[in-house]
Amino acid sequence: MAEEPQFPPLPDIGDILDRKDRFEQKKTAVLKCRECKAKYPREFKEGDYVFKNLKDEACKECNSDATLTIEEIYSEWIDPKKK
Numbered sequence: 527m528a529e530e531p532q533f534p535p536l537p538d539i540g541d542i543l544d545r546k547d548r549f550e551q552k553k554t555a556v557l558k559c560r561e562c563k564a565k566y567p568r569e570f571k572e573g574d575y576v577f578k579n580l581k582d583e584a585c586k587e588c589n590s591d592a593t594l595t596i597e598e599i600y601s602e603w604i605d606p607k608k609k
């Protein structure tokens with residue numbers, strides 16, 4: 527019976543959408559090798575999460591298998607128009 531609540535217009539939403547159209551989100555995972563202690567970033571892959579053991583990837587420094595874990599994942603917004 528209650529009427530639909532009337533929300534005031536939200537001017538910010540347009541700005542957020544513009545930003546999403548214009549910017550591209552780039553996700554990066556920071557990998558750490560238990561073998562040689564190397565730490566380096568690589569492009570985020572689907573299914574990555576922090577503390578995941580990467581059994582099917584070899585360390586790019588010492589080439590050991592199954593020694594990499596994801597230490598950190600971060601994302602940044604890239605403006606494709608800027609070079």
Ligand SMILES: [Zn+2]
Pocket residue numbers: 559560561562563564585586587588589590593
């Ligand atoms: Zn290594």
